[in-house]
Amino acid sequence: MISERPRPLRTCVGCGESKNKEALLRFSAGPDGSLVLNLRGRTGRGAYLCPTRACLELALKRKGFQRTLKVALAEIDKEGMLVFLS
Numbered sequence: 199m200i201s202e203r204p205r206p207l208r209t210c211v212g213c214g215e216s217k218n219k220e221a222l223l224r225f226s227a228g229p230d231g232s233l234v235l236n237l238r239g240r241t242g243r244g245a246y247l248c249p250t251r252a253c254l255e256l257a258l259k260r261k262g263f264q265r266t267l268k269v270a271l272a273e274i275d276k277e278g279m280l281v282f283l284s
């Protein structure tokens with residue numbers, strides 16, 4: 199099923215703002231409990247984040263990834279994630 203909605207909105211797990219999903223990075227939980235960037239992923243649960251360091255910090259502080267993905271994540275590799283952020 200393909201949605202005809204022109205602008206699907208997703209909520210950033212950091213700042214909590216709803217944005218066009220093209221403007222956000224999509225992460226999902228890997229099999230080992232790590233957080234993986236999953237830009238094109240359509241399977242499983244995804245957590246969306248603005249591509250900014252500020253939102254990453256907020257998401258980590260609020261445990262936004264864990265709450266959204268509903269899994270216990272291994273320690274998040276913050277330094278690794280900064281590569282994707284501006």
Ligand SMILES: [Zn+2]
Nearest residue numbers: 210213248253
């Ligand atoms: Zn944000």
